[in-house]
Amino acid sequence: MSNGIGRREFLSRAWKWGAALIGVAGGWTTWDILQPRVTGGFGGVIKTKAADTVPDTNVESIRAARTYLTKIDGQVVALSEKCPHLGCRVPWCDSSGQFECPCHGSVFNRAGEYRAGPAPRGMDRYEFETIDGIVYVDTGAPVSGPAIGVETLNEPVRGPSCEDSSHG
Template sequence: MTHNNELSRRKFLTRMWAAGGGLMAAAGAWTGWDLLRPSAASSLTAQVKTLPPQAVPATGVVEIKAARGYLTREGDQVIALSWKCPHLGCRVPWCESSQEFECPCHGSVFNRLGEYRAGPSPRNMDRLATTVVDGSLVIDPGNVTPGGPLGPETIDEPPAGPRCIGEGH
């Protein structure tokens, strides 16, 4: 007789109880986690109406505080950049003297189109979705596209002057 290999009634029931308990714990954990996941309603939903596309200058950027971002011109297009640094979420200010984005927290630097130039950031600056309504640009701050991977810059705009943040990063 191979009694030891057989699943006894007692062993079977023990396993069923254990499996039931485990299932309940897993269901509880998943429910709790799902409960805490932010709903779509908690993202920034208010559309921000800004200026007409042709009002965005070819140099420099336009800060849109309500949308937490900047408008900047890429050829004929106008793009909206999120001011949240892709590195660790600090606000990236525009530096007038050097004409680039410079993050004071950890020293990430981006050009006018939010393309990576220096520092610890793992990608380009994130972009916000824009539409044109009645001739005005409307930014949707809840619709964020992560910036592209690091690569060569597509515009030739070297730092125009001294940087706002200290060197040495």
């Protein structure tokens, strides 16, 4: 008799433990699926910095992601540093407040929108996710930059071009 009750109690507890384990495993799987696939290298998802520290009047270069982060109207934008013309790295010029490609002279505003030169469009962008306040940039699939003629950012040229000064 006491053995029967013991068995029933044992089975009851086993069921509860089994159900609890299944719940934990399900929760872990859900949490794991929702985490960004951080590869640590260019071509994957790269952890960058806190969204609230991304500059809103300037840009910040994230070399590991070959990306510039900036904010436009309070929203983070991740720009590919690769020129849409022939792929040179486009540096940011503080004095003019523009991106200025040293290879053939393409110029883009802080939002990566086309201003001048042979580039066929604005600078490409990366999609990103903000998780717990941190910006994770997906460098695997750049999104084509805006067409020539699209200039939504009302920021005039600040001053002298870096390209003019670098050529003397």
